[in-house]
Amino acid sequence: MSSPKPDAKIRVCVVDDDERMLETLTQAIHTHPDLSLLACAHTLAQAYEMLDLHSPNVVLVDLGLPDGNGLELIRYIHANRPGCESMVFTVFGDESHVIASIEAGATGYLTKDTRTEDIVSRLLQLHAGGSPISPVIARRLLTRFRALQPDAAPDNSPRLADAKHSQAPATLVTPLSDREMQVLEMVAKGFMQSEIADLMQVSINTVSTYIKRIYRKLAVNSRTSAVHRASELGLINLRERP
Incomplete structure (x- = not known):
């Protein structure tokens, strides 16, 4: 994967009410040559105002915000900002939150135990067209996926579930x-x-x-x-x- 040109940095906004996490993310994004941190928001209301003022490529969104659910913001971005990607960054690692986020329009899902350097690399992957998911989430979902229903076609033929x-x-x-x-x-x-x-x-x-x-x-x-x-x-x- 090639890095963006110096004059085409990936514009990032962060929505999280955890001050310590914001400080860590801010430092990591500021020091990366391919990323530009536009703004941070602590609440859902601030996030909407932030989007009115800025045009990010990627928004890192916490689901548990003081005044609402980050899913609302993800739905808004998906419906109104076609050039912007949403990546969840949360403590919630259960299947229901992951599926709800995907259905809302998120194209990435990271849990807050993700290392800071990995978060930065995932931002780059997301903007390059990937859909980063925390390994722990992928492992949990793995057992839920079924490529074939019980009455599907044999392995050596093209498959289309009933x-x-x-x-x-x-x-x-x-x-x-x-x-x-x-x-x-x-x-x-x-x-x-x-x-x-x-x-x-x-x-x-x-x-x-x-x-x-x-x-x-x-x-x-x-x-x-x-x-x-x-x-x-x-x-x-x-x-x-x-």
């Missing part, structure tokens, strides 16, 4: 191949393209081709949207419990 397992009707015109399903599973688990390439023992360009095909077949243009759409079609089930 519409009865999905709240939305199955409208996938071209089924995903086995390899595309394998990539989709790993995308849903939060793996980056380089990690998928290593696990599948293929080149990163091959993985990129698979992802483009998945996006085209699912009619989406981001990792988060692909996971959400695949869930709607019944290819994976974010809410299923063993």
Whole structure:
């Protein structure tokens, strides 16, 4: 991944009421050559005012704010700021908060035990088109994902889950191949393209081709949207419990 040019820094805003955390994040972002911290907000009300004054590329959002839920801000950004990405940064690591955040429009989810240097790298990944997820979150969600329902097609054939397992009707015109399903599973688990390439023992360009095909077949243009759409079609089930 190439770094942004010096004159095209990634503009970041932070929404968090934890003063110590804000201080740590502020220092880390200020000292990174590819990031520019525009402003910080402690409350939901301040966050809306901040967005009126600034045009960030990325907003780091805590879910538990004194005057409301960070999900409200994520929904607002998703609906009104198409050029801005939201990444959750919170103490909540349970499945319900993760799914609610994805549905609201978040494209990344980090827990507050994430190291500061990793937060900075995740901001860069998010702006580059990735969907960073804390490893602990990916591990928890891993057991919830099901690539096939019990009555789905055999492993050696293209797969499309039965519409009865999905709240939305199955409208996938071209089924995903086995390899595309394998990539989709790993995308849903939060793996980056380089990690998928290593696990599948293929080149990163091959993985990129698979992802483009998945996006085209699912009619989406981001990792988060692909996971959400695949869930709607019944290819994976974010809410299923063993």
